[in-house]
Amino acid sequence: MNVIEVKDLRKRLGGREILRGVSFNVGREEIYGFLGPNGAGKTTTIRTTLGLLRKDGGSVRIFGEEPGRGIFKRLGVVFEYEVLNPDWTVLENLRFVAYVRDRDMDEVEAALDTVEFSKEHWGKRFKELSKGMKRKVSLASAILHDPELLILDEPMSGLDPTAQVEVRRLLLKLRDEGKTIFFSSHNLPEVQKIADRAAIIVNGTTRAQFSLEDVEDLEKTYLTMVGGSP
Numbered sequence: 001m002n003v004i005e006v007k008d009l010r011k012r013l014g015g016r017e018i019l020r021g022v023s024f025n026v027g028r029e030e031i032y033g034f035l036g037p038n039g040a041g042k043t044t045t046i047r048t049t050l051g052l053l054r055k056d057g058g059s060v061r062i063f064g065e066e067p068g069r070g071i072f073k074r075l076g077v078v079f080e081y082e083v084l085n086p087d088w089t090v091l092e093n094l095r096f097v098a099y100v101r102d103r104d105m106d107e108v109e110a111a112l113d114t115v116e117f118s119k120e121h122w123g124k125r126f127k128e129l130s131k132g133m134k135r136k137v138s139l140a141s142a143i144l145h146d147p148e149l150l151i152l153d154e155p156m157s158g159l160d161p162t163a164q165v166e167v168r169r170l171l172l173k174l175r176d177e178g179k180t181i182f183f184s185s186h187n188l189p190e191v192q193k194i195a196d197r198a199a200i201i202v203n204g205t206t207r208a209q210f211s212l213e214d215v216e217d218l219e220k221t222y223l224t225m226v227g228g229s230p
């Protein structure tokens with residue numbers, strides 16, 4: 001059974017049809033890359049798939065069910081913009097997340113260990129951290145309830161090469177621990193390195209869904225789909 005199944009998803013925002021037929025499916029324990037130019041509708045697809053925005057058409061199944069509030073127990077989400085409190089320390093932020101999710105405080109430490117966030121920084125305020133460290137804390141906040149599925153909106157964006165490599169390693173580790181990972185990205189080499197399958201959306205429509213094994217040059221495939229010149 002697929003973990004996510006989206007068929008012909010449609011969404012209007014501000015009087016414009018932003019999603020005009022987005023379809024894709026994500027299998028269990030798969031790393032799935034979601035690609036498309038700026039404004040193609042990737043974030044809108046994530047929000048609509050999760051039911052944070054009401055869809056105008058199409059169907060969505062997560063864990064085989066129409067998404068409702070219950071699915072958030074089984075999945076973790078990180079949007080591109082950090083939503084943790086900038087003035088609270090790392091521990092204060094994660095303890096709050098644990099509290100809201102009705103989880104044990106031990107799980108905060110376990111999550112920080114999993115993302116390899118060094119203990120010496122646990123007492124730092126979130127706003128004092130580097131972008132790479134913030135991304136790790138956000139990931140920790142998304143996995144502390146041990147979800148089966150992680151949905152990440154541009155997890156590599158704005159990170160220096162070292163931090164990108166660290167996030168890549170983490171995603172592979174989480175997949176190896178049995179999690180399914182869906183992530184949007186503009187970083188084609190990164191997607192080529194870690195994704196099992198990917199989709200390309202252009203102008204609110206899925207142009208292609210493929211296995212990375214079948215793609216020799218992702219950049220060429222991408223440019224062909226979005227209408228650029230290789």
Ligand SMILES: Nc1ncnc2c1ncn2[C@@H]1O[C@H](COP(=O)(O)OP(=O)(O)OP(=O)(O)O)[C@@H](O)[C@H]1O
Nearest residue numbers: 013014015018036037038039040041042043044045
């Ligand atoms: N609340 C909204 N009201 C009106 N238009 C919106 C709203 N949210 C997004 N849009 C528009 O929908 C389109 C798709 O936006 P979206 O953020 O989903 O794209 P994206 O593929 O995630 O882009 P990026 O790669 O730049 O993050 C854009 O033209 C955006 O301006």
